[in-house]
Amino acid sequence: MYRFWLIGVLVSLCFDSFSQDSLVHLSSGYWDHQANFNIAAEYLSDNVFLGRKDSVVTPYYGLQIGYTFRNGLYLTAREDYTTAHKGRFDAGTIAAGYNFIQSKHWGGELFGEKYFYNSNSKSIRSQISAIIGGIACYENEWITPNMNIALAFGQKTDVIINPSLNHEFAFLKEHLTITPAVNFSFATMHFMDAYYLRLAKQEGNKKAEKSVLNSSKLNLKDMELEIPIAYQYKCWEFTLLPTWIIPQNPAKISVGTTTIIEKLSQVFTLQAGLKFHIRVNTKHTSTIRGKSSQ
Helix, strand or coil: CHHHHHHHHHHHHHHHHHCHHCCCCCCCCCHHHEEEEEEEEECCCCCECCCCCCCCCCCCCEEEEECCCCCEEEEEEEEEECCCCCCCCEEEEEEEEEEEEEECCCEEEEEEEEEEECCCCCCCCCCEEEEEEEEEEEEECCCCCEEEEEEECCCEEEEEEEEEEECCCEECCCCCCECEEEEEEECCCCCCCHHHHHHHHCCHHHHCEEEECCCCCCEEEEEEEEEEEEEECCCCCEEEEEEEECCCCCCCCEEEEEEEEECCCCCEEEEEEEEEEECCCCCCCECCCCCCCC
């Protein structure tokens, strides 16, 4: 029971906390230690990163392929299309990671992602070229704490720290899970400096160049209330993630000789995905939290 539940929590935290414009990857946990090829179609209603977003609603439609090894290693590649800004393929991502279980209650994950953005992308995180990090999780019957720490590489390196709390409710012989959670994101903001510079160059207006004051300061950037929902039937997985995002600590932004305060607003996002798995090794069978997958 603990083994597959724990792995599912770790993978969902990794992709949800740091990669919203890579879209969410929620998992029941069963397939995370089964050798399998998988393909997923996913949707994100608006691209938000650490409580910050473009002035225009930017939905993403993604297609992802991946391979998971029995030992917990996984590889994925994806392409994301947005209908905003006249529509375009906006970002590509390749990722690799390793899920592991240390004991009955402790588990973790190491992960890395490399991004390839369209030269005209207005994604709030388009100046981040790669992210590496790790997750630690302590599963128990009450409230499960998680800690997600990563480095985001761009013109300068940002630090992202994401503690969270959640509790899983299982239904339909544990094929359906609902896991209310609260997430907190602490980070530096060098990526915003690079983002504003890129926008000014795209618009050809150097007078509009902005810079974030104290961008190296690590503080709370947002709180997120979410209810991940995952349903698995045989080789199919359906996931849904409604999230209420509450930005925190608006930055001070320098525009020429003027200083303005960053405008922030709460936002609701919805992520949905459908994934199909093809088992590679049929000699080894396992269970979903101790129950048959049939």
